[in-house]
Amino acid sequence: MSSEAGDPRPTDEPAPIAPATEPAKLPASPQPPHPRPRGNKRIIIAGAVALVVLIIAVPWVLHSIHTVSTDDAYVNSYSVGTSVAKVIHDRREQFHSLRLGENLDPLNPSVTNFLSQAQSGLLHLTGDPSAAKQMALQTLANLRLQQSSALAYFDSFVVFAALSIPLIAVVFMMKRSVAAKGEHVAAE
Numbered sequence: 524m525s526s527e528a529g530d531p532r533p534t535d536e537p538a539p540i541a542p543a544t545e546p547a548k549l550p551a552s553p554q555p556p557h558p559r560p561r562g563n564k565r566i567i568i569a570g571a572v573a574l575v576v577l578i579i580a581v582p583w584v585l586h587s588i589h590t591v592s593t594d595d596a597y598v599n600s601y602s603v604g605t606s607v608a609k610v611i612h613d614r615r616e617q618f619h620s621l622r623l624g625e626n627l628d629p630l631n632p633s634v635t636n637f638l639s640q641a642q643s644g645l646l647h648l649t650g651d652p653s654a655a656k657q658m659a660l661q662t663l664a665n666l667r668l669q670q671s672s673a674l675a676y677f678d679s680f681v682v683f684a685a686l687s688i689p690l691i692a693v694v695f696m697m698k699r700s701v702a703a704k705g706e707h708v709a710a711e
Contacts, residue, residue, distance in 0.1 A: 608679055616675035623667050637663065 627634055641659035642652075649655050 608683070611679045611682055612672075612675045615678040616671050619671035619674040619678075620667060623671055627663065627667060634663070 629635065638656075638659050641662055642655045645655035645658045646652060649658070
């Protein structure tokens with residue numbers, strides 16, 4: 524059915540579709556200028572400030588940890604355990620050094636064999652017989668000190684192990700602290 528131009532009735536024919544139009548293009552906006560990289564400068568300044576704080580603060584903190592000020596004196600308070608370990612090590616090192624030195628005499632065939640081998644090897648390196656002899660004697664002295672120090676450390680470990688066994692027993696004999704579940708426990 525065809526409809527006349529003035530007829531308001533709907534028709535069975537579909538209405539013509541308007542051709543698709545492209546959306547309107549917006550004008551190009553100017554690109555914002557690239558921001559200056561300020562982050563690197565801030566990082567360098569923060570690093571420099573942190574370094575200065577560490578250089579000043581670390582020695583001050585270490586000094587204040589180990590020093591107690593009274594009205595008329597300063598008392599250094601280093602660890603008692605470290606002092607005891609140092610005394611044990613020094614005394615046992617001296618003891619073992621003397622004991623090892625008892626057998627290091629020129630009449631001992633093991634010592635003369637070691638010195639002759641070391642002296643011949645060092646003579647090839649230096650070319651000077653007196654320097655090679657001195658270096659061989661110094662090598663033997665260094666070995667003696669190394670061995671005496673190792674034996675002293677072993678003795679220190681034995682002493683502290685012997686002291687820790689009774690302390691472990693004391694821990695098991697201690698009374699457990701009793702606090703209600705969920706209760707905050709604070710030291711006063």
